Amino acid sequence: MALITVGTMAFDAIETPFGKTDRIVGGSATYVAYAASNFVKPVQQISIVGYDFPTEEMDELRSRGVELEGVEIVPDKRSFFWSGRYHEDMNSRDTLVTDLNVLADFDPKVPASYQGADFLMLGNLQPKIQLNVIQELTKRPRLIVMDTMNFWMESAMNDLKIVLRYVDMLMVNDAEARQLSGQYSLVKAARTIMDMGPKYLIIKKGEHGAMLFHGDNVFYAPALPLEDVFDPTGAGDTFAGGFMGYMASTGDVSFENMKRGIIAGSALASFCVEKFGPTRLKEITQSDINDRIQQFKNLVNFDIELS
Amino acid sequence: MALITVGTMAFDAIETPFGKTDRIVGGSATYVAYAASNFVKPVQQISIVGYDFPTEEMDELRSRGVELEGVEIVPDKRSFFWSGRYHEDMNSRDTLVTDLNVLADFDPKVPASYQGADFLMLGNLQPKIQLNVIQELTKRPRLIVMDTMNFWMESAMNDLKIVLRYVDMLMVNDAEARQLSGQYSLVKAARTIMDMGPKYLIIKKGEHGAMLFHGDNVFYAPALPLEDVFDPTGAGDTFAGGFMGYMASTGDVSFENMKRGIIAGSALASFCVEKFGPTRLKEITQSDINDRIQQFKNLVNFDIELS
Numbered sequence: 001m002a003l004i005t006v007g008t009m010a011f012d013a014i015e016t017p018f019g020k021t022d023r024i025v026g027g028s029a030t031y032v033a034y035a036a037s038n039f040v041k042p043v044q045q046i047s048i049v050g051y052d053f054p055t056e057e058m059d060e061l062r063s064r065g066v067e068l069e070g071v072e073i074v075p076d077k078r079s080f081f082w083s084g085r086y087h088e089d090m091n092s093r094d095t096l097v098t099d100l101n102v103l104a105d106f107d108p109k110v111p112a113s114y115q116g117a118d119f120l121m122l123g124n125l126q127p128k129i130q131l132n133v134i135q136e137l138t139k140r141p142r143l144i145v146m147d148t149m150n151f152w153m154e155s156a157m158n159d160l161k162i163v164l165r166y167v168d169m170l171m172v173n174d175a176e177a178r179q180l181s182g183q184y185s186l187v188k189a190a191r192t193i194m195d196m197g198p199k200y201l202i203i204k205k206g207e208h209g210a211m212l213f214h215g216d217n218v219f220y221a222p223a224l225p226l227e228d229v230f231d232p233t234g235a236g237d238t239f240a241g242g243f244m245g246y247m248a249s250t251g252d253v254s255f256e257n258m259k260r261g262i263i264a265g266s267a268l269a270s271f272c273v274e275k276f277g278p279t280r281l282k283e284i285t286q287s288d289i290n291d292r293i294q295q296f297k298n299l300v301n302f303d304i305e306l307s
Numbered sequence: 308m309a310l311i312t313v314g315t316m317a318f319d320a321i322e323t324p325f326g327k328t329d330r331i332v333g334g335s336a337t338y339v340a341y342a343a344s345n346f347v348k349p350v351q352q353i354s355i356v357g358y359d360f361p362t363e364e365m366d367e368l369r370s371r372g373v374e375l376e377g378v379e380i381v382p383d384k385r386s387f388f389w390s391g392r393y394h395e396d397m398n399s400r401d402t403l404v405t406d407l408n409v410l411a412d413f414d415p416k417v418p419a420s421y422q423g424a425d426f427l428m429l430g431n432l433q434p435k436i437q438l439n440v441i442q443e444l445t446k447r448p449r450l451i452v453m454d455t456m457n458f459w460m461e462s463a464m465n466d467l468k469i470v471l472r473y474v475d476m477l478m479v480n481d482a483e484a485r486q487l488s489g490q491y492s493l494v495k496a497a498r499t500i501m502d503m504g505p506k507y508l509i510i511k512k513g514e515h516g517a518m519l520f521h522g523d524n525v526f527y528a529p530a531l532p533l534e535d536v537f538d539p540t541g542a543g544d545t546f547a548g549g550f551m552g553y554m555a556s557t558g559d560v561s562f563e564n565m566k567r568g569i570i571a572g573s574a575l576a577s578f579c580v581e582k583f584g585p586t587r588l589k590e591i592t593q594s595d596i597n598d599r600i601q602q603f604k605n606l607v608n609f610d611i612e613l614s
Contacts, residue, residue, distance in 0.1 A: 045356065302569075
């Protein structure tokens with residue numbers, strides 16, 4: 001079962017209380033691909049890069065079963081660049097630089113070889129671009145999941161509301177869910193957002209875990225308690241990639257299976273934050289992932305007899 | 308298996324975004340008793356009240372198996388009074404009034420009839436008072452759990468450190484765990500605090516649930532996602548009461564059983580916040596509690612095969 005992932009492939013420069021990096025590879029589609037490829041092949045990437053994006057990174061992705069036909073390479077422009085500094089608590093950050101570069105021209109085309117994919121992950125992008133991708137597909141995927149952010153709620157709310165009607169699941173953080181719905185209670189926020197279109201909603205709460213909503217059903221997966229979060233960049237996209245990779249590998253889009261997907265995504269995200277950028281995601285093995293999933297089982301598992 | 312609970316019995320006046328109350332009954336030991344008595348009898352209360360504490364409340368507690376021989380009634384003084392206002396997010400509050408009244412003279416004595424209890428819950432009080440109670444017991448309880456707060460860390464840290472060496476478990480919120488340990492990471496904070504004495508630590512994270520630490524073991528119980536938190540007053544004490552009541556009723560102080568205790572405590576706390584003060588705790592039945600515990604199972608339960 002193929003997974004199409006649409007998003008940025010970029011450079012990031014990151015400062016955390018633990019250190020700083022110069023330009024390293026990042027971007028939502030990069031993280032999604034590294035995470036998802038642990039579970040499913042092919043991952044069919046749709047993105048745009050400049051002349052400066054490293055060939056070795058492309059080769060690394062290809063070696064993991066990521067198809068790059070849908071990645072446009074612009075010969076005379078630079079790749080998207082983002083630079084940010086995390087605060088002490090690692091839950092908030094300041095953006096220092098955003099250079100759109102090639103991203104300003106992003107008008108993704110779905111290659112013919114990608115048509116027929118059953119799973120689609122729309123990374124955080126302009127809602128019109130997300131909608132275009134959906135409309136370019138000749139067969140509707142079985143599961144369409146989208147990410148978005150506060151910027152689009154402020155600048156393109158009408159377009160965002162249109163895309164929401166076309167997707168099965170929205171995946172946002174708690175602040176974004178509150179902003180989109182105008183509700184403080186996440187239970188109420190979830191209901192409001194599901195009324196906008198998506199039948200499923202995942203609310204990511206960082207170190208507090210993630211919640212899955214569907215109708216009146218709720219599932220809450222805590223995050224693994226970590227000694228240190230070294231660099232949270234990409235953790236949300238890695239979560240999405242792990243989730244979608246797991247869903248695509250099983251081909252089961254039931255609520256029960258989404259719970260498993262969330263655990264898979266949480267496990268991958270817990271690796272991502274251990275080193276700068278996607279470094280750690282390139283090191284881990286299937287056995288590392290299984291160990292981490294077992295830790296999640298130990299973390300939340302309990303057995304209680306009702307009297 | 309008897310449970311001794313030491314703490315305040317008081318009046319609170321509460322303002323939340325949903326409404327406000329005049330003086331209603333509150334106090335840590337009151338909440339602990341209402342919660343614990345769902346699981347275990349007797350609950351042996353140690354507290355102090357003034358002439359103004361309602362007889363009907365005492366009768367209500369007695370009817371639930373709460374022994375009040377250890378509650379001193381001061382005929383010419385008023386009961387402890389606290390008044391506070393919650394902010395919009397319900398996670399923080401301002402104290403408007405604190406009238407110690409009888410609490411200034413609290414020098415608890417353990418009645419002879421309470422001696423031999425296997426479970427002891429030390430509510431948030433001056434550390435010296437907590438230590439005195441422990442030292443008055445002729446037989447060491449099998450499980451001693453204490454609560455504390457930032458105020459004692461700032462004003463009586465040395466005494467607090469002494470009490471910590473005598474207890475099995477500390478139960479605090481995340482901000483308190485960070486302040487006590489000087490560590491931001493809760494995993495590191497837990498290790499530092501367990502080095503101070505308690506073999507077990509529960510960190511309460513409000514709407515994000517609660518974590519149990521013991522050596523290298525961690526258990527994370529999410530809180531039930533609620534549409535509205537009407538009044539969070541007493542939720543932490545209700546959690547403690549549900550936990551201790553469950554532990555005492557089973558007589559099993561293993562880590563595995565503590566997980567169940569945390570679910571029981573979380574279930575009781577989720578009722579507490581639905582109405583002002585302990586109102587809701589007086590209404591619920593065993594069947595309500597069982598339904599809520601089943602909701603917790605549904606909320607976190609997942610089953611994943613490792614490949």
